[in-house]
Amino acid sequence: MSLIQIRAPDAAPNHHDCHGATPARTRRGLAMQFHIALAGSGPDLERFRGAMAQRDPAALVDRDPLGQHLRVSASLSSCELQDAARSVGWHLADDQIVPQASTCCGGCGG
Numbered sequence: 001m002s003l004i005q006i007r008a009p010d011a012a013p014n015h016h017d018c019h020g021a022t023p024a025r026t027r028r029g030l031a032m033q034f035h036i037a038l039a040g041s042g043p044d045l046e047r048f049r050g051a052m053a054q055r056d057p058a059a060l061v062d063r064d065p066l067g068q069h070l071r072v073s074a075s076l077s078s079c080e081l082q083d084a085a086r087s088v089g090w091h092l093a094d095d096q097i098v099p100q101a102s103t104c105c106g107g108c109g110g
Contacts, residue, residue, distance in 0.1 A: 033100040034081060036070040036092065043090040045070075051084040052076075069098075 045063060052059040052074060059074035072081065078097045085092040 032073060032075055032102060032104075034072040034074075034078070035064075035098045035100060036072060036081070037096045037098070038067070038069055039096070042070065043085060043088050047088040048085065048090065051087045052081075055080055055084055 042063075045061065048070075049059075049061045052061055052072070056074040056076055059072065059076070061070060061072050061074075063070055074081070076084075078094070078099070081097055082092045082094075
């Protein structure tokens with residue numbers, strides 16, 4: 001018996017402002033982790049987490065201990081991150097969002 005590899009099509013962006021957006025890529029594939037540079041105090045973190053959870057229930061958002069950036073893990077494009085920020089009144093410029101290389105070892109099968 002042989003296995004057949006099946007590749008699911010890339011998911012279409014799920015928010016109206018992101019039609020046609022391409023997910024951020026790193027050298028090893030699609031980015032799922034981002035650093036967002038903070039200019040000033042940044043957004044209300046709980047409101048931003050709520051906006052992210054509406055788009056990806058498994059999203060994780062925290063502030064770097066030095067307070068210079070937010071760390072985001074989510075299955076979203078950069079454009080969708082910007083939409084989440086906009087929904088809580090925070091404008092994110094493209095250059096504030098820095099895709100990070102994956103730290104996934106594949107051990108959990110995810």
